[in-house]
Amino acid sequence: MKLRRIAPVVLLCVLAAGCTSGATEGSSSEGQEGAGGTGVEAVTTPEKAREQVVSSLKGKKIAYVPIGQQFDITSLWRSRLERAFEPMGVEFSAPDAAFDTQRMTQILDSLINDKVDMIILQNPDVGVLSEQIARAQQEGIYVIAVNELGNQSPDAYVGADHVTMAADLADRMVSDCQAAGKNKIAIIDGNGTDGTSIATNEGWDPVFEEAGMDVVSTQHSRYDPAVANTIASTVLQKNPDLCGFAVNWDVTAVGVGEAIDAAGLKGKVGVYNIDASGTWCDALDKGIVTAGAAYDAAGIGTAAAMFAQQLFLLGNAPGTSHTVSFVPYTIVDESNVGTTSTACYGKS
Amino acid sequence: MAQIETASRARTADGLSLRDRLAQIDQGILIALVTLVMVAIGAVLVDGFLTGDNLMTILRASSALGILAVGSAIVIMAKGVDLSVVVVTALTAQGAVHLWTRNDFSELQALVVMGMVAITIGVINGWMVAYVGIPALFTTLGMWLLVDGAARVWLLDNQVYILPADSNVVTDLGRGELFGIPFPIVAATVAFLAGWLFLEYTSQGRLIRAYGDNPEAARLAGIPTRPLVVLTFVICAGSAAVAGVLLLGINGSYSTAYGGGKDLLFNAITAAVIGGVSLTGGKGSIFGVLWGTLFIGTFVNLMTLLNLSVEVSSLLKAAVLVVALAFDSWLHPRDEETAKSDDL
Known part of the structure; x- marks a missing residue:
């Protein structure tokens, strides 16, 4: 049982190590150039740190695409994301795939063509969105996956273990x-x-x-x-x-x-x-x-919003770092x- | 080609070909025999299959399907098809819970309102097909998408609706018993009896068959065909509404996530077709639909007992439908008359 508890942590460490060593991996970062730099300075003030966070997010286009919007858990995530993003001046959208995988891929293709800055998605299947996730990252779009981890690693995953x-x-x-x-x-x-x-x-x-x-x-x-x-x-x-x-x-x-x-x-x-x-x-x-x-279903929405802030603030090119985090459960x-x-x- | 024709029409001693002889038998009897053979095989191979409790489980699990199949069969007999039953079934169940839990309707009021909505959808479907002249396939497909979209925009706020704990009517319908028989089975029995009596002993029922057999001849004979077509869609929508309420009571919830309801439509049409309701219209019987329903119920039960997946079960059901359609086509070949009057 201990091994099972340790395994996610080990996985997280391996992926984190992969991100630092694989910084030149594949993708371009045109879409996020100059987005946020390398985080807040080592010596700063709360006001300055806040300004950096807000400026890294202001005007960013973030789309949230779960399997379907009319669900207790997906609407819970949406409300958490809205509450986190709207005060920061983010252009937030939440198109509804309505449990239709084909519609979901069309929405993602359209978002990639529109060059949004970030997509927060829920995988309906381990493989079905692999192409879209890889392409989004190549186009300079960050991808965060919630609660369903697929074969193609997003920039960040947060969900239940x-x-x-x-x-x-x-x-x-x-x-x-x-x-x-x-x-x-x-x-x-x-x-x-x-x-x-x-x-x-x-x-x-x-x-x-x-x-x-x-x-x-x-x-x-x-x-x-x-x-x-x-x-x-x-x-x-x-x-x-x-x-x-x-x-x-x-x-x-x-x-x-x-x-x-x-x-x-x-x-x-x-x-x-x-x-x-x-x-x-x-x-x-x-x-x-x-x-x-x-x-912690609500925590997944909040953590996704935190990851979004962190990705923009650190400014690493999309697709160059991959992290996985799990929420607690009882x-x-x-x-x-x-x-x-x-x-x-x-x-x- | 001539040889093939000769072979397929090989004459028997009384001068009838095998096809002619089979065509004379009610297909319901054939599917009844197939179902009984399947039951016999299941009894031998699967431990726990042929028990009173399991047979009751099959009947209970097939009840909502049977009610929907009766409605679907009546539409198909009149040369139509109703794909919108998917949304009518779901909307009745989910809409009733929504009105009841979020809009201060009583349980009964919510059911009555959603029943009226279902009937209205049936009337509109029938009117579009009979009076505007749009093919049933496109009318009901469009209605499915239209109603589903409208319901999601203006009424429903979730994909999953749970039957509230204080439900009396729906709980009794789904879980209650009458003289020791689960109520869903009683409801399905009433639906089959009503369908049979309607088609066999009412003028409208007989005229529906006549219309399905040859719409042009029915019109020329002075039969008021358009109201008849509307009636078939109203019956189908009504059966879908009842099926939706029963499913809500049986399952304790109704979910439209992940394509919920499409299986039900597929199974209802399959039950009708393998029971002998021909897609060319005018042919078939409620007896056949009953055995078609029992075939599917038994089949799904056996697949589960054999621990075969839902996917394998769906694959085999689809194969059965294709074989049944091919058999139907062979028994009732297209001729000038059917080509002119068209089918699905």
């Missing part, structure tokens, strides 16, 4: 199952090829294997609670002695929880999932989900949900 979260969640699930004298579990991930599906499977698969759990089913829900509900109903019929479901996303987990409830197995079969939005907290109140990994259940500030975001 899905591998470690899934592993911790699996540990909790194994512990519950062993206490109940059960060993059958089922996995329901997202699309299978997206970053979080790959990372969560990477996180919980070894834990289940090590603990000798019997994984009776592994299915893709496509992040659709209706599909997850149908899968769960069927799996439960064949395995009424199931210990629980490991589910990639909280909204999908709600569909699974409803299936368990409908099968009359509420409280007997658990639902353990990544994420803990307000929607999930309502389901926890109803007793249809068991535990969730509540990561495994929550009914015992600690009320005291965990990162849980239940978006709940009115």
Whole structure:
């Protein structure tokens, strides 16, 4: 478990080392020439430092392109970015890809052609935006990725550490199952090829294997609670002695929880999932989900805005440095949900 | 070419070719046999498949699809197609929760309002097809995009709507029971019975088939064809609205993220077509649609029990649809009449 906790830090160090040693890597920096220099001076005043920050951001065009704008978490990030950028004189835009990957690539192509200064995006898949990210950086546009890390490294990534979260969640699930004298579990991930599906499977698969759990089913829900509900109903019929479901996303987990409830197995079969939005907290109140990994969703938006300020202030050419950072998380259940500030975001 | 024609029309002892004989059988019976064979294979190969609980799971999971398939089949029988059911299903479910939780409507009021919106969409679809003369495919595709866009701009503020904990009506519809039978199954049974009675025992139902079989002849016979076409789209929109509410109750939420709802449309059209509802119009039966729905429900259940992925399941379902369309085309070859009246 320690190794899993250390791994992201090591990865961050390796990438950071890569950025300093790879300063001449590929891309041009025409778009950002003279943007902000090399940060604030070693000896300065608060006023002067502030002026440098504001002048490095003023008039910059920053676009935020998540998978879809009408989502609790993506609108949370948007509001954080707006609040950080607007006082700094940034021209902020947030086009909606509306869960359409093709539309997303078109939006990115258009933003690159318009020569915006920075794109903050959420990868729908590990590979699909690789070309756009590389091209943006070559055109002198900074790229920050949020919560979904793809194959092409952005200038900065900030999000949840899905591998470690899934592993911790699996540990909790194994512990519950062993206490109940059960060993059958089922996995329901997202699309299978997206970053979080790959990372969560990477996180919980070894834990289940090590603990000798019997994984009776592994299915893709496509992040659709209706599909997850149908899968769960069927799996439960064949395995009424199931210990629980490991589910990639909280909204999908709600569909699974409803299936368990409908099968009359509420409280007997658990639902353990990544994420803990307000929607999930309502389901926890109803007793249809068991535990969730509540990561600092709002912190991702704030950290993305901080990275943006830092990139402009330091002024390194886009594509020459790549950094990865993870936000903290807590495994929550009914015992600690009320005291965990990162849980239940978006709940009115 | 002549040899191929001769082979395909090989005469049997009573003078009918194999194709002619198969064409005389209700395709619903064929798909019923295929489904029963699949059930038999599943019972032998898959542990836990042939149990009362699992069969009940199949029926419950297929209920919303069945209701939508009845509506879709009636439109297709009248030589139409309704792609906008995707948005009607979602809008009814999500819009009802939105009005109820954010606009101070009661649960029942919100459902009634969204039901009326669905019917209005059906009327507009039907009017555009029957009176303006725009092909159903383009009308309903346009309506899908138009309504989806309008709803996102003016009404809905999220891609995922969760059924509130204090829901009574929708929860009862999705999770309740009537005489020990899950309510979604009861609702689907009522929809199939109503569809069958409508098509077999009402003049409008019989006229819809006549229109689908030969629109020109129906018009010349003095049948008020345009109101009939509008009626088919209204029925389809109504069935989509009911399916949306049931899905909301069954799943406890409705999500349109990641293309939610398109599977439902595909499955509804597949259920109708493999059940024998011909895309040339006028042909098919609600009995066939019932077995088409059961085929898909059983198929998806078996795929899950065999731990095959949703993608493999979708691939095989698509293959089934293509084979069914080819079979339909072979059974009902295009001739001068169908070419003139056109099909989908």
